[in-house]
Amino acid sequence: MRLRLIMLGMALCASAATAAPREQPARWVGAWGYAVSPNPPGQLPPTPIALTAGPLVPLAAPPAASPPPAPIPKLDNPGGLPVDGSSAELANATIRQIVRVSAAGNAIRLRLSNESGVEPLSLGAVHVGLAEPDGSVQPGSDHVVTFGGHNGVMIPAGAPLLSDPIALPVKALDRLAISLHVPDRLIVRGARSLFHYVAGEAGDSTGAAQLPNARLARAPGLVTGVEVAATQPTNVIVTLGDSITEGSQSTANAFRGWPDRLAERLAARPGKTRWAVVNAGIGGNRLLRYGSGPNALARFDRDVLSVPGVKVLILLEGINDIGRGYTTKGSVEPATAEALQAAQRQIIERAHEHGIRVIGATLTPYKGATYWAEPGEAVRQALNGWIRTSGAYDGVIDFAPVVADKSDPLTFDRAYNDTDHLHPNDAGYRAMGDAIDLNMVTGE
Numbered sequence: 290m291r292l293r294l295i296m297l298g299m300a301l302c303a304s305a306a307t308a309a310p311r312e313q314p315a316r317w318v319g320a321w322g323y324a325v326s327p328n329p330p331g332q333l334p335p336t337p338i339a340l341t342a343g344p345l346v347p348l349a350a351p352p353a354a355s356p357p358p359a360p361i362p363k364l365d366n367p368g369g370l371p372v373d374g375s376s377a378e379l380a381n382a383t384i385r386q387i388v389r390v391s392a393a394g395n396a397i398r399l400r401l402s403n404e405s406g407v408e409p410l411s412l413g414a415v416h417v418g419l420a421e422p423d424g425s426v427q428p429g430s431d432h433v434v435t436f437g438g439h440n441g442v443m444i445p446a447g448a449p450l451l452s453d454p455i456a457l458p459v460k461a462l463d464r465l466a467i468s469l470h471v472p473d474r475l476i477v478r479g480a481r482s483l484f485h486y487v488a489g490e491a492g493d494s495t496g497a498a499q500l501p502n503a504r505l506a507r508a509p510g511l512v513t514g515v516e517v518a519a520t521q522p523t524n525v526i527v528t529l530g531d532s533i534t535e536g537s538q539s540t541a542n543a544f545r546g547w548p549d550r551l552a553e554r555l556a557a558r559p560g561k562t563r564w565a566v567v568n569a570g571i572g573g574n575r576l577l578r579y580g581s582g583p584n585a586l587a588r589f590d591r592d593v594l595s596v597p598g599v600k601v602l603i604l605l606e607g608i609n610d611i612g613r614g615y616t617t618k619g620s621v622e623p624a625t626a627e628a629l630q631a632a633q634r635q636i637i638e639r640a641h642e643h644g645i646r647v648i649g650a651t652l653t654p655y656k657g658a659t660y661w662a663e664p665g666e667a668v669r670q671a672l673n674g675w676i677r678t679s680g681a682y683d684g685v686i687d688f689a690p691v692v693a694d695k696s697d698p699l700t701f702d703r704a705y706n707d708t709d710h711l712h713p714n715d716a717g718y719r720a721m722g723d724a725i726d727l728n729m730v731t732g733e
Contacts, residue, residue, distance in 0.1 A: 316518065316519055316598075317398065317516040317517070317518060317519075317597045317598070318392060318394075318516060318517060318519050318523045318524075318525050318565055318597050318598030319514060319515075319516055319525045319527070319565060319567040319596040319597055319598055319599065320390040320391050320392040320394070320397075320459075320515050320516060320517045320565045320567070321388045321389060321390050321391060321514065321515040321567065321568075322513065322514050322515075322527070322567035322568055322569055322592075322596065323388075323483075323510045323512070323513045323514070323568070324513070324535075324568075324569045324570065324571045324582065324588070324592045325402050325404045325405050325510065325513055325582075326405065326571050326574075326581050326582030326583070361374035362374075362538065362540075362541050363538075363539070363540040363541065363715075364484055364505065364540065364541045364542060365540050365541060365542040365543035366505060366542075367422045367423050368423035368424065368503075370424075370486070370503055370504050370505050371504040371505070372484075372504065372505045372506070373504060373505070373506045373507070374507060378474065378475065379471050379474070379475040379487075379508060380471070380473065380474040380475065380491075381471070381472055381473070381491045381492060382470075382471055382475075382487060382488060382491065383468055383469065383470050383471075383487070383488040383492070383493060383494040383495055383497075383500060384468070384469055384471065384485045384486065384487050384488075384508050384511075385424060385466055385467065385468045385469075385485055385486035385487075385488075385500055385503075386466075386467045386468075386469070386483070386485050386510065386511065386512050387420055387424060387464055387465070387466055387467075387485075387486070387542055388464070388465050388467065388512065388515055389462060389463070389464045389465070389544045389549070389552075390459050390461065390462070390463055390465065390515050390517060390565075391461055391462065391552040391555070391556065391565040391566045391567075392461055392517050392519060392523050392525075392563060392564075392565035393458075393459060393460045393461050393517065393519065393520050393521070393523075393563070394458070394459055394517025394518045394519050394520055395456075395458050395518055395520055396454045396455060396456050396457065396458070396517070396518040397417070397454075397455050397457050397459060397465075397515055397516065397517050397518070398451055398452050398453065398454050398455060398515075398516050399415070399417065399434060399451070399452040399455070399467065399512055399514070399515060399516075400449055400450070400451055400452075400512070400513050400514030400515070400516065401415075401442075401444060401449065401450045401451075401452070401511055401512055401513065402444075402448075402449045402450075402510075402511065402512075402513040403444035403445065403446060403447065403448055403449070403450075403511075404447055404448065404449060404513075405509070406444075406446045406447065407446050407447075408446055409443050409444065409445055409446055410443070410444040410446075410471075410475070410511075411441070411442075411443050411444075411471070411472055411473050412441060412442050412443075412444070412469055412470065412471065412472075412511075413440075413441050413470040413471070413472040413493055414433070414440050414441060414469075414470045414493050414495045414496075415433075415434035415440075415442075415452070415467070415468065415469050415470070415495060416431055416432065416433055416434060416467070416468045416495040416496055417431075417432055417434055417455060417457060417465055417466065417467045417468070418430035418431040418432060418457070418465070418466055419457075419459075419463060419464070419465065419466070420464040420465055420466035421466075423499075424466060424486045424499075424500070424503070425466070425498050425499040425500075426466050426468075426497075426498045426499075428498065430457065431496065431498070432455050432456070432457050433496075434452050434453070434455055434467075435452065435453045436450065436452055436453060437453065438453065449513065454518065459517060461552075461556040461563070461565075462552070462553065462556050465515065466486075467512050468494070468495040468496075468497075468500070469495065469511055469512075470492075470493040470494070470495050472493075475509070483507065483508065483509070483510045483541075484505050484506065484507060484508075484541045484542055485505070485506065485507075485508045486500050486503045486504075486505060487500070487503065487504055487505070487506045487508060488500040488501055488502065488503055489501060489502025489503060489504060490502055514567070514596075516597060517565075519563070519598075521561070521562075521563055522561065522562045522563065523562070523563040523564070523565055523598060524562060524563075524564050524565070524598060524599075524600040524601070524731070525564070525565045525566070525567055525596055525597070525598040525599045525600060525601075526551070526555075526564060526565070526566050526567070526599075526600070526601040526602070526603060526730065526731075527566075527567045527569050527592070527593050527596050527599050527601070527602050527603070528547075528548040528551075528566065528567070528568050528569060528570060528602075528603045528605070529569045529570070529585060529589070529592065529593060529602060529603070529604050529605075529606065529636075530569075530570045530571075530574065530585075530603075530604065530605040530606045530650075531570060531571060531572060531573060531574040531575070531605075531606060531608065531609050532570065532571075532572035532573060532574075532712060533547075533570070533605060533608070533653060533711075533712060533713065534546070534547070534548060534568065534569070534570030534605050534606075535568065535570030535571060535572050536548070536549070536568070536570065536718065537572050537712050538708055538709070538712035538713065538714060539713070539714065539715050539718050540715055543715075545715045545718055545719070546568065546570075546718050546722075547713075547718045547719075547721035547722040547725075548566050548568040548570070548603075548722070549566075549568075549718075549722070550718060550719050550721070550722025550723065551566050551722050551725055551730075552565070552566040553722075554722065554723070554725070554727060555727065555731075558727060560733070562733075564731055565598070567596050567599070569588075569592040569593065569596075571588075573609055574606065574609060575606070575607075575609045575610045575613070575624075576606050576607050576610050576624075576629055576632040576633070577610050577624055577628060577629070577632055578610065578613075578622060580609050580613065585604075585606050585632070585636065586632055586635055586636065589636060589639060593640070593645070594639075594643055599645055600644070600645060600646065601645065601646045601647075601648065601730060601731065601732075602636075602640050602645050602646070602647045602648065603647075603648045603650060603686065603730070604633060604636060604647060604648070604649055604650060605650035605652070605686075605688065606633075607624075607629045607633075607652055607669075607672055608652045608653070608655060608669070608711075610622075610624035610629060611624055611629075611652075611665040611668050611669055611672075612655065612658065612660035612661065612665060613660060614665065614668075615660075615662045615664040615665030615668065616660050616662055616665075617660070617661075617662050620664065624668065625668065626668045626671035626672050626675065629668070629672050630672065630675050630679075630681075633649065633676075633681070634681060637681055637682065646683040646684070646732055647682055647683055648682060648683060648684045648685065648686060648729070648730055649676040649681070649682035649684075649685050649686070650676070650685070650686040650687075650688050651673040651676050651677065651685070651686070651687050651688050651689040652669050652672060652673055652688075652689060653688050653689055653692050653693075653701070653713070653721075654689060654692065654693050654694070654698065654699050654700050654701050654710075655669070655701075655710060655711050656697070656699040656700045656710065657700055657701075657710030658709060658710045658711040659709070661710070666699060673689055683732075684726075684729045684730060684732075686724070686725055686726075686730075687724075688721050688724065691720050691721055691724045692705045692706070692713055692717050692720060692721065701713070701717070702717075704716060704717075705717030705720060
């Protein structure tokens with residue numbers, strides 16, 4: 290009997306050795322990203338913001354003392370659709386989010402987020418396909434997105450969720466149309482809004498090539514990441530920062546921020562190893578305090594370390610600490626150069642622990658912005674000098690002189706800023722993206 294058991298065991302081992310090798314799991318890498326901004330810890334979210342599945346219903350008129358609403362930003366709208374710039378609330382509606390991936394792959398998966406929600410978020414159906422310029426889906430590219438094999442899903446409050454793999458091959462710089470049906474009321478609290486295509490008819494239109502009676506409207510970014518199963522070795526660069534990294538004041542839905550330009554240049558660059566770019570900018574973000582999202586130190590693990598394939602971090606952060614700390618009315622929440630340097634050193638050390646190279650970027654000019662003040666300018670100059678000369682970083686991108694007025698380096702060149710003396714326009718972002726030394730950033 291003992292001999293028979295030994296022979297049986299040997300036969301099983303031989304059978305296992307000759308069986309087909311187990312399929313290796315896909316190597317997922319981040320190819321697009323959007324950082325959400327949950328409410329400060331311990332604080333209740335503000336009143337929900339509003340949009341129905343049919344005509345958009347504006348919020349109640351603000352008090353007379355309130356400032357006028359911000360103007361609708363420049364918007365890529367080749368179809369000439371109606372546009373509503375007010376924040377909105379969704380109910381039994383289909384929204385379509387347009388993203389652009391920065392790496393090629395033979396499959397994708399989506400990262401959805403309810404991290405700003407205080408209640409579970411139900412999605413009745415999700416579809417994804419290659420996007421046409423007008424926001425419609427290219428024929429033959431539509432795919433149903435599943436979650437554990439199911440078409441619908443409930444995302445717990447405060448949580449993200451990964452989809453099942455989707456057999457949709459993509460190339461670098463392909464645009465995707467991701468359509469989501471929200472069967473219930475979507476309560477939008479504390480989340481920044483993007484411009485999405487919104488169906489003008491109630492119900493599930495996720496499978497439609499062209500959304501019925503569509504309009505462009507502000508709505509929350511429910512998809513916060515796209516990962517690809519890379520077809521060749523691919524590394525990822527994460528850009529961590531505030532509105533200047535997010536791309537504020539660039540043409541919305543046109544992908545014209547400086548991280549977008551960096552992705553375009555890397556996609557056109559030959560090489561065995563490819564590089565993707567994931568944007569983790571949040572408008573109003575700070576290094577040391579809460580400001581339109583957790584401070585950079587608090588969100589570092591979620592927005593940088595959790596991105597699969599990340600090898601390089603570009604950090605452009607601190608102007609909001611300075612601007613809000615030293616206003617024309619005096620010091621409110623002072624942020625010294627030493628404190629900002631210490632925060633950046635923390636990010637460098639934490640990234641190095643995970644084998645991530647860190648590139649520091651100098652803060653761009655802001656004289657003329659509403660929160661500019663001489664004491665704050667002195668801090669910016671000191672921080673920029675430290676970034677350039679300390680040796681703390683693995684490399685430096687000196688953005689400041691790229692967009693500065695040559696006759697007054699404390700201000701933006703008018704060709705690169707035509708609004709608020711703080712945020713670049715499309716030309717300014719392009720100049721920033723073109724100024725990056727690709728070999729220095731990639732370490733090649």
